[in-house]
Amino acid sequence: MSQAHAATLSEAFSTTGIPSNKLGMWLFLASEVMFFTGLIAAYVVLRMSNPAWPGPEGHLSAAIGTFNTLILLCSSYTIVMAYDAVLNDHQRRARGFLIATILLGCSFLGIKGYEYAAKFSHGITPGTDVFWSCYFALTGFHALHVLGGIIANLWVFSLALRRRLPPSRGYLVELAGLYWHFVDIVWLFLFPLLYVIEPLLQRLT
Amino acid sequence: MTEAHVSPAKYLWIWVWLAGLMLVGVALSAVPLPKTAIIFLIVLLSTIKATLVALYYMHLKSDKQALVLVAVFPLVLIGLAVLVILSSRLVRL
Numbered sequence: 001m002s003q004a005h006a007a008t009l010s011e012a013f014s015t016t017g018i019p020s021n022k023l024g025m026w027l028f029l030a031s032e033v034m035f036f037t038g039l040i041a042a043y044v045v046l047r048m049s050n051p052a053w054p055g056p057e058g059h060l061s062a063a064i065g066t067f068n069t070l071i072l073l074c075s076s077y078t079i080v081m082a083y084d085a086v087l088n089d090h091q092r093r094a095r096g097f098l099i100a101t102i103l104l105g106c107s108f109l110g111i112k113g114y115e116y117a118a119k120f121s122h123g124i125t126p127g128t129d130v131f132w133s134c135y136f137a138l139t140g141f142h143a144l145h146v147l148g149g150i151i152a153n154l155w156v157f158s159l160a161l162r163r164r165l166p167p168s169r170g171y172l173v174e175l176a177g178l179y180w181h182f183v184d185i186v187w188l189f190l191f192p193l194l195y196v197i198e199p200l201l202q203r204l205t
Numbered sequence: 206m207t208e209a210h211v212s213p214a215k216y217l218w219i220w221v222w223l224a225g226l227m228l229v230g231v232a233l234s235a236v237p238l239p240k241t242a243i244i245f246l247i248v249l250l251s252t253i254k255a256t257l258v259a260l261y262y263m264h265l266k267s268d269k270q271a272l273v274l275v276a277v278f279p280l281v282l283i284g285l286a287v288l289v290i291l292s293s294r295l296v297r298l
Contacts (some may be wrong), residue, residue, distance in 0.1 A: 016271040026275045033279040041286055045293075066231055070224060077220040080262045084213055127276045174264075180260045192230055192247045200234045200243060 025175050029182045032145075034187050039141065040175045040193065043134045047201075050130065060135070061115070065195035068111045069187060070128055075104035079153070079177045086160075086170040094165065094173070098157040101180065105150045112143050132196075145183050152176045211261055219261045226250050 016023065082097035119125075119132075126136040156176045159165045165172065210233075230250040233243055260266040265273055 016269065018269050018272050023272065023275065026272055030275060031277045034282065037279070037283050037286060041290060045290055048290075062231060062234075066227070069227055073220060073223050073227065075222075076258060076262055077216060080215060080216050084211075084216070178263055181258050185258050188227075188254045188258070189251050191227075192251055196231055196234050196247055197244055200240060204240045 019171065021171060021175060022178075025178050029178065032182060036141075036189075039138055040189065043138060043193070046130055046134060047198075060195050062199065063194045064111060064115060065191050068108055069191045070109070071104050071108050072187050074183050075101045075108070076181055078104065079173070079180050083170060083173040083177050086165055086173050089167050089169050091160065091163065091165070095157065095160045098153060098160055098173075102150055102153050102157060103155065105146055105180075108144060109146055109150070112139065135194060138194065142183070142186055142190060145186070149176070149180045149183050152179060165198065211264070213266075214260065219257055223254050223257060226254050 071096040078097045082094050082101060085091075085094035085097055116136075124132055126133050153176055156165070156172055159169070159172065207249065227250075233246055233250075236243065238246075263276075265276055266274050
């Protein structure tokens with residue numbers, strides 16, 4: 001694809017005056033918001049219906065959850081910096097920030113995998129009780145979304161490696177970044193819900 | 206393509222706020238307040254953090270109003286969902 005063609009695609013506007021690709025991404029994110037809203041609402045309804053919420057067979061480590069949240073926040077920073085670098089044609093910086101985002105995302109998944117392995121080793125599975133079903137469903141779907149984001153970021157990084165990410169194609173980093181920030185926002189609600197509020201309710205009940 | 210109107214320094218400051226608010230939320234669980242108040246504050250902090258990410262990292266602050274409407278509309282639906290969930294506690298069928 002020639003750069004002129006790519007620039008034309010990037011500037012394809014809908015009748016709203018918004019680039020079509022950006023509008024399409026936001027519409028997709030809006031649908032994903034409803035997806036996670038349904039999951040979280042189901043958790044809240046189940047929790048409100050079960051004052052004697054099960055869970056003494058295991059607990060979630062707030063320290064690990066906090067560290068993982070910091071990792072995701074850092075990755076949001078690095079991908080927005082990658083976008084800024086591409087717009088200003090700082091190719092080396094862009095590649096650096098993109099690979100940092102990918103590595104941070106992989107770290108998040110690695111820590112999540114460690115948590116899952118620890119639960120499985122103690123005999124805690126999605127079928128153990130309602131809380132653990134919800135926990136594995138919420139965090140499992142989120143982890144799948146993180147994996148999807150990593151794959152998208154890897155593709156953008158491959159373009160950067162092949163010197164095919166000039167400022168005119170910065171919209172590709174922006175689109176990948178929009179999805180990545182959404183994944184981060186979802187975790188900003190999941191983390192306090194599961195790692196902070198739930199132990200608090202267990203302690204005070 | 207939207208131009209980024211936020212400086213790198215501001216991106217870093219936003220990250221500092223996000224990390225700080227996150228730690229405040231964790232610390233809140235140890236504060237001797239009624240649990241309803243703590244839960245409300247923690248959810249409020251999450252909403253503030255999400256807003257910061259949306260406005261500055263996702264550049265909604267400098268985007269067209271139509272895009273902001275697309276981004277905000279799901280929140281209206283979420284509000285309706287929350288009303289339905291809470292109302293089910295008031296009306297026991």
